[in-house]
Every structure is written in C-alpha cells, then in structure tokens.
Amino acid sequence: MINLYDSIxxxxxxxxxxxxxxxxxxxxxxxxxxxxxxxxxxQRYNExxxxxxxxxxxxxxxxFTKLDQFDHxxxxxxxxxxxxxxxxxxxxxxxxxxxxxxxxxxxxGGFEMxxxxxxxxxxxxLLKMLQKLPKGYRTVFNLYVxxxxxxxxxSDILKISVGASKSQLSKARKLLQSILEVAL
Amino acid sequence: xxxxxxxxLDKIFQSRLGRNxxxxxxxxxxSDDILESALDLIDLSEERPKSNRLVMFLSLLVVLLIGIASxxxxxxxxxxxxxxxxxxxxxxxxLDESPVLEKKKIVNxxxxxxxxxxxxxxxMQKDVTxxxxxxxxxxxxxxxKIAHTPVKxxxxxLSTYFNNTSSSLNLPAGKSEDDEAIVNTLPSADAVSELMNxxxxxxxxxxLVWTEEAETEMTLIPSVLNTAKEKSxxxxxxxxxxxxxxxxxxxxxxxxxxxxxxxxxxxxxGPEYGLxxxxxxxxxFSIDYSLSYSRLNNExxxxxxxxxxxxxxxxxxxxxxxxxxxxxxxxxxxxxxxNFNFLLDELNLxxxxxxxxxxxxxxxxxxxxxSIKPGFDIVQSEKLKIGINAGxxxxxxxxxxxxxxxKIYHGSEMLKNAAMxxxxxxxxxxxxxxxxxxxxxxxxxxxxxxxxxxIGSMRSxxxxxxxxxxNSPGTYLEDVRVALTTGFHF
Numbered sequence: 001m002i003n004l005y006d007s008i009x010x011x012x013x014x015x016x017x018x019x020x021x022x023x024x025x026x027x028x029x030x031x032x033x034x035x036x037x038x039x040x041x042x043q044r045y046n047e048x049x050x051x052x053x054x055x056x057x058x059x060x061x062x063x064f065t066k067l068d069q070f071d072h073x074x075x076x077x078x079x080x081x082x083x084x085x086x087x088x089x090x091x092x093x094x095x096x097x098x099x100x101x102x103x104x105x106x107x108x109g110g111f112e113m114x115x116x117x118x119x120x121x122x123x124x125x126l127l128k129m130l131q132k133l134p135k136g137y138r139t140v141f142n143l144y145v146x147x148x149x150x151x152x153x154x155s156d157i158l159k160i161s162v163g164a165s166k167s168q169l170s171k172a173r174k175l176l177q178s179i180l181e182v183a184l
Numbered sequence: 185x186x187x188x189x190x191x192x193l194d195k196i197f198q199s200r201l202g203r204n205x206x207x208x209x210x211x212x213x214x215s216d217d218i219l220e221s222a223l224d225l226i227d228l229s230e231e232r233p234k235s236n237r238l239v240m241f242l243s244l245l246v247v248l249l250i251g252i253a254s255x256x257x258x259x260x261x262x263x264x265x266x267x268x269x270x271x272x273x274x275x276x277x278x279l280d281e282s283p284v285l286e287k288k289k290i291v292n293x294x295x296x297x298x299x300x301x302x303x304x305x306x307x308m309q310k311d312v313t314x315x316x317x318x319x320x321x322x323x324x325x326x327x328x329k330i331a332h333t334p335v336k337x338x339x340x341x342l343s344t345y346f347n348n349t350s351s352s353l354n355l356p357a358g359k360s361e362d363d364e365a366i367v368n369t370l371p372s373a374d375a376v377s378e379l380m381n382x383x384x385x386x387x388x389x390x391x392l393v394w395t396e397e398a399e400t401e402m403t404l405i406p407s408v409l410n411t412a413k414e415k416s417x418x419x420x421x422x423x424x425x426x427x428x429x430x431x432x433x434x435x436x437x438x439x440x441x442x443x444x445x446x447x448x449x450x451x452x453x454g455p456e457y458g459l460x461x462x463x464x465x466x467x468x469f470s471i472d473y474s475l476s477y478s479r480l481n482n483e484x485x486x487x488x489x490x491x492x493x494x495x496x497x498x499x500x501x502x503x504x505x506x507x508x509x510x511x512x513x514x515x516x517x518x519x520x521x522x523n524f525n526f527l528l529d530e531l532n533l534x535x536x537x538x539x540x541x542x543x544x545x546x547x548x549x550x551x552x553x554x555s556i557k558p559g560f561d562i563v564q565s566e567k568l569k570i571g572i573n574a575g576x577x578x579x580x581x582x583x584x585x586x587x588x589x590x591k592i593y594h595g596s597e598m599l600k601n602a603a604m605x606x607x608x609x610x611x612x613x614x615x616x617x618x619x620x621x622x623x624x625x626x627x628x629x630x631x632x633x634x635x636x637x638x639i640g641s642m643r644s645x646x647x648x649x650x651x652x653x654x655n656s657p658g659t660y661l662e663d664v665r666v667a668l669t670t671g672f673h674f
Contacts, residue, residue: 027223028219031216035213035214035219036210036212037203039212039214040201049502053215056214056218057221058222060218061226064222064226065226079203095603095605122200123205123211124212127201127212145190146203150188173193173194180193
C-alpha cells in the first residue's frame with residue numbers, strides 16, 4: 001500500500017525525470033509547487049524585492065540545469081533545491097557588495113512603524129523585520145536560525161571567524177527582540 | 185562541539201518563515217515571468233552548437249597543418265631515399281664494406297657542419313671517369329686505385345677533377361703532367377672552395393675509373409650544385425613560438441567626441457604560444473604557416489556625470505518613492521546600459537546634485553590564430569637571416585569574460601555599486617579575419633637549430649561586434665606582437 005507521502009514523492013520523481021528531458025510543463029509544475037518556498041528564501045536574504053527576484057531567477061537556472069545531478073537516494077528534492085537557492089543568494093550578496101565584515105555598522109532608526117492591522121508575529125511582518133537588518137546580521141541569522149548551519153559552518157561559508165558569526169547573530173537577535181518588544 | 189541553541193525568538197522565526205511553513209508564505213508569490221526568463225536563459229545556454237562547429241573547425245585546421253608538415257617530411261625523405269638509392273651503387277657498396285678501402289669526404293675546415301652534397305651514382309661515376317680518363321692523372325693515384333687502397337689525397341683528386349672540367353667551368357686548365365703542378369695550378373680557389381663545401385668525393389672503384397668517357401659528361405656539374413640547393417631549400421623548419429600580444433581595439437562604435445571614455449588601456453598584454461612551419465620555396469622566398477593561442481586583455485575606464493532630478497522619483501508597489509537612474513558605460517564591444525533604483529529617502533540629495541558614474545570594464549578574450557604568411561629574406565648571411573612576412577590570419581575567439589564594475593558617487597561618497605560578470609559571446613563574431621605583417625631576424629645555430637625574434641602586427645578586417653548598424657559600425661582588433669621562436673629543421 002502506498003501512503004500519501006510516497007505517492008507525492010512518486011509524482012515528484014516523475015516530474016523531475018520529465019523536466020530533465022526538457023518537458024516544460026513538468027518544469028512549470030515543479031515551479032508551481034516550490035515557488036513560494038524558493039522565493040521566501042530569496043526574500044529573507046535580500047532587502048529589495050527586485051534583488052530577490054534576480055536571485056530566484058538565477059536559482060531556477062541552476063536548479064533546472066543541474067536537475068540531472070539530483071539523486072533521490074541522497075535526499076529529497078525540496079532540501080536539494082533549497083540548498084541551491086541559499087547558495088545562489090550568498091553568491092549574489094558577495095557579488096553585490098563588499099565582503100562581510102565584522103565591524104558592519106548598525107543601522108539605527110531605519111525601521112518603519114507597524115501597521116496596526118498587522119500582527120507583529122505575521123510572517124509578512126517578520127520578513128520585513130528581517131529584511132531591515134544589516135546585511136551581515138541578516139545573513140548570519142538566516143544561516144543559523146532558518147537554515148540550521150553551525151557557527152563553524154557559517155564561518156567557513158562567509159569567510160569570517162566563528163566569534164564574528166556569534167557576535168553578528170547576537171546583535172541580530174537583540175535588534176529583532178527590541179523591535180518585537182515595541183510592537184507587542 | 186558547536187551545538188545549536190535556539191531562543192524563543194528564533195523559534196518564532198522558524199515557525200513562520202522556515203521551510204516547513206510554506207502555507208504561511210502563500211501571500212508572497214513570485215511572478216511566473218521569472219520562470220519564463222529563467223527558461224529563456226537555459227535555452228540560450230543550451231544553444232551551443234557553435235562551439236561544436238568551432239571544435240570541428242579547429243580540429244580540421246590542426247589536421248591540415250599536420251598534413252602539410254607530414255607532406256614536407258615525406259617529400260624530403262623520398263628525395264633523400266632516391267638520392268641514397270642512386271648513390272649506393274652495388275659495386276660501390278661492395279667496396280664500402282671492404283676493410284681496406286676507406287671512404288673519404290672533403291671537409292672544409294671553416295664549415296665542418298655543412299651538409300655534404302649527396303651525389304647520384306651516375307654523377308659520381310661521371311666524376312670518377314673524368315678523373316680516370318685524364319691523361320694528367322698521376323701514376324701513384326692509379327696504383328692506389330688498382331690496389332683498392334685509399335685515394336692518396338683529396339686535393340689530388342680535385343685538382344685532376346678541375347683540370348678536366350676546366351672547359352665546362354671556364355676554368356684555366358692545368359698545364360703539367362706533374363701531379364704537383366696540377367695541384368699548384370688549380371684555377372680558382374673560390375670555385376674549389378664552393379665545391380668543397382658542397383661535395384664529397386666518392387669512393388673510387390677501379391673498374392669505373394677506366395670504363396667511361398669523361399669530357400662530355402662534365403657539363404653536369406652545375407646540376408649537381410642545383411640538387412644541393414634544392415635539397416636545402418626543401419628542408420622545412422618546424423618552430424615553437426612564445427610571445428606576447430599587445431592588443432587594442434579601434435572603436436568606431438564609440439562617439440569620437442565622447443569624453444566619457446577617459447582611458448582605454450592599450451598597454452595590456454597577453455601571452456601567446458604557438459607552433460609553425462616555415463618552408464622555403466626559392467632561394468629567398470618562403471611560406472610560413474602558424475597556429476597559436478593567445479589571451480587578449482583590455483581595460484576601459486568610463487567616467488560620466490549625471491544631474492539628480494528629484495522630480496523623476498516615482499512611487500513603487502510598496503509605496504516607497506524610488507528614483508530610477510539610467511546609467512551607461514562604453515566599452516570596445518558596446519554600450520552597456522542599466523537602471524539604478526534608489527529609495528529617495530536613502531539618497532538624501534538636493535535636487536540638481538551632481539552624480540559621478542565611475543565604471544571599469546575588464547575584458548579577456550581567448551583566441552586561436554591561424555595564419556599563412558609568404559615571406560622574403562632581405563638579408564641572408566651564413567648565420568643570420570632578416571626577412572619580412574605578410575599574409576592573412578584568422579582569429580577564432582572561443583572564450584570571453586567581461587567584468588563590469590559600476591559605481592555611482594556623490595562627491596566622495598559611494599551611493600551604489602553594481603558588478604557584472606558576463607561570458608556571453610552572442611554579440612561577438614567568433615571569427616576575425618585580418619592581415620598580418622611580421623619582421624623576423626633568424627639566427628642559425630647549426631644545420632638543425634635556429635632561433636628567431638619576430639615583431640609584427642595584425643589588423644582585423646571584420647568587426648568584433650556582430651551587430652553593427654550605421655550608428656555603431658563596428659570594432660576592429662589590432663595588435664602588436666613580439667615573439668621568440670625556436671626552430672628545428674627536419
């Protein structure tokens with residue numbers, strides 16, 4: 001007997017095989033299934049929507065050109081594709097601006113007042129808060145809290161020290177905490 | 185051990201923005217146009233049959249060059265074999281194996297390395313018969329020949345030789361039957377020297393010596409000299425080339441009155457490696473085939489100024505006031521334009537402020553060049569040859585990388601920075617045809633090895649840019665090249 005999750009995997013596997021062969025409708029279906037997740041990752045790393053869209057586009061190119069390298073036995077498509085999206089975002093940030101530095105200046109007073117109709121804990125509002133963080137804080141917070149990397153891994157990825165990674169995470173938390181406290 | 189420790193705040197973010205909470209993010213849907221654009225990009229990257237054609241074309245060229253080289257080697261070998269067959273007369277070879285008889289060569293003391301003249305057996309026979317038929321030949325020589333002992337002296341033979349050939353060579357004849365007198369009355373030292381350089385004296389067989397008439401046959405001597413020349417001319421030279429190209433572009437696509445392109449660095453140089461084949465077609469005329477790889481670099485520095493117009497700001501979908509600033513930069517391959525978006529609040533500029541666009545564009549081209557250049561030696565001495573080559577060249581661009589770094593400044597404060605790396609060759613012509621000229625100074629170390637210094641220049645006759653209209657007619661590659669070569673005659 002095939003349970004629901006297995007059947008989803010089978011459908012997805014078929015879609016991936018078809019997409020590998022260049023079937024555009026299969027590519028469209030995969031995109032429809034994961035576009036929200038992929039885009040939310042891009043938005044978490046980028047302050048501006050236009051940059052997030054650029055990153056998503058680059059990620060899609062990478063995902064669909066490397067689709068033949070995906071191996072079901074090694075993990076699921078969702079994690080594999082999200083990994084590509086995260087990498088693409090990190091590359092984009094590296095290209096766009098200066099290297100991540102440990103002495104990045106804190107922004108002060110850059111946060112907007114909350115819309116009273118929104119709950120401070122809505123995903124939309126939390127995303128806005130995250131986007132307003134300085135780039136270094138935002139990136140470390142994303143990698144540690146939302147992607148699950150360790151400080152050692154973050155230091156390797158961003159070429160910063162473990163101490164700097166911890167410090168940026170701590171500052172990011174403080175800033176977010178202070179905003180949330182005001183909102184709540 | 186680096187354990188992850190999540191706070192309450194972290195858990196709030198994880199539950200709402202994490203990968204497992206997709207439904208909560210439904211409000212944030214990207215446009216389907218993004219997928220379309222991505223698929224277009226994928227299609228473009230897959231449309232690369234050109235590169236296959238390029239590889240095929242290159243392979244063909246390599247095969248062609250190897251073919252030319254092999255043909256040259258083969259023809260020289262055939263010539264040598266023929267000469268060998270003709271010169272190894274059965275009787276002569278029999279004598280060669282004789283322990284008593286030695287084979288002697290005349291060696292010019294000044295040019296010991298010179299290639300000895302290969303002579304056909306018939307020619308040798310004629311030479312020998314001429315010697316034998318002479319009445320002036322001395323008894324000692326005759327005795328030596330009959331006894332199968334080595335010829336006494338080379339000079340003696342040559343003196344006799346010239347004495348008999350004097351009529352055909354217009355040399356004064358010897359006057360005495362005396363051997364020494366004959367030696368002393370050698371007609372021309374230069375003529376002897378020339379022959380000594382070119383000829384080796386064959387082993388003399390007694391039966392040949394007295395069997396043929398001599399006098400009428402001596403007119404063949406000049407053809408012996410021609411054979412020697414032909415042989416040396418037909419010897420091709422394979423060479424390795426190591427050099428550098430200082431490349432530049434004639435940019436007719438850029439407005440001549442443009443002051444924005446403040447510096448176009450023509451001093452950039454790139455390495456060049458290659459190999460070639462030089463083949464003499466006549467005494468001074470040669471043809472040179474070469475295949476080389478080079479990397480061309482150039483840098484364009486573009487500086488422009490713009491006036492900030494606050495009224496140009498528009499409100500975006502998120503209710504923010506955004507100022508779109510169109511900026512452009514000129515490079516040898518085209519004009520790059522983009523829009524910079526500034527949040528008006530972030531800019532904090534007064535209306536009419538001056539903004540500076542400082543853009544650096546670095547380009548790298550990987551090029552394979554194939555050229556055919558007829559050449560002419562202006563100066564030919566024993567060791568040194570100075571010549572010119574001029575011909576045609578095909579430059580095949582198979583790799584391209586462009587880095588564009590655009591910065592917008594207000595005074596000394598940098599407002600925006602955009603970087604781009606581009607490998608697309610869609611707007612470039614893969615094949616640049618050009619005319620090439622080269623001066624060469626060639627030093628011959630010995631009969632096998634030579635080195636040369638080559639200084640040349642190339643101008644392309646078709647545009648680097650694929651799209652060219654009346655406003656941007658094209659960009660043409662030029663270069664100055666310096667190379668050292670090491671050649672080997674085979």
